Amino acid sequence: MAEVKRVATRDAYGATLVELGNQRTDIVVMDADLAAATKTGMFKKAHPDRFFNAGIAEGNMISVAAGLAAAGKTVFASSFAMFAAGRAFEQIRNSVAYPGLNVKIAASHAGISVGEDGATHQCCEDIGIMRTIPGMVILNPADGPEAAAAVRAAADYKGPVYLRLGRLAVPVFNEENVEFTIGKGQEMVAGTDVTIIATGLLVNEAVIAAEALKAEGISARVINMATIKPMDKDIILKAAAETGAIVTAEEHNIIGGLGSAVAEVLCESGKPVPMLRVGVEDTFGRSGPALELLEIYGLTAPHIAEKVKAVLALK
Secondary structure (H helix, E strand, C coil): CCCCCEECHHHHHHHHHHHHHHHCCCEEEEECCCHHHHCCHHHHHHCHHHEEECCCCHHHHHHHHHHHHHCCCEEEEEEEHHHHHHHCHHHHHHHHHCCCCCEEEEEECECHHHHHHCCCCCECCHHHHHHCCCCCEEECCCCHHHHHHHHHHHHHCCCCEEEECCCCCEECCCCCCCCCCCCCCEEEECCCCEEEEECCCHHHHHHHHHHHHHCCCCCEEEEECCEEECCCHHHHHHHHHHHCCEEEEEEEECCCCHHHHHHHHHHHCCCCCCEEEEEECCCCCCCCCHHHHHHHCCCCHHHHHHHHHHHHCCC
């Protein structure tokens, strides 16, 4: 069997920045002294005159990015998710989102899969934080090709975007130049008994879970929700009506993330269905190899399959 190609979404981000920089002179990239890790160093090498290192000063980076955007630039400002969403929250809220400026916050090293960097760097709260900001678009691509497409979509979108990226190399399952539309979910697997709505690296795990469940006579639909805000309500409500049960899967705290967003849609529809969530169970992470941590925190295909069986019992 051929080995599965694996690419970290941060690598796709760096390569796509270079591509955009070659095409558009308005593209500017900033970093907070982490260019090697966030992969913005690729853009720095290709376009040094449009790359700015703000140093370990994330709030200042966002403020400068806001100024550049106000002057007509399309700015990608990069750091680790913990620092981008955490340290720079006030500047993102007041200097970028409030005036609706064209700044793209590219947050790498999100989630438990940061691995050995440990709990202080494993940001599992960022989606929840960014969801509370009015007008903020949140993109969480599942593999390399989708990450590249999401970066292009973010560049074309007029307004603030939070782009969530990972450190871990993950399986590539999308075709190159995959179509990506902000605000739209994508059905990955057809199914009639239950729907798994997943985002980020758990999309592939959800597909694996669906294949395993099929062998047990369970037909699971899988939806890739790469845009967490604005949420694709139509695809959620259609799936709920047709399958009668929902499981969400995300590499994020179960509070405030994809699961919370989907639950809000279902409850406000007036026709909620049984729903369970796969995610980090409101706890901090720990240091360790990324793949082992995903298993420890229940973020793998077998755990998704278990939740599917549990939600089916509630129908």
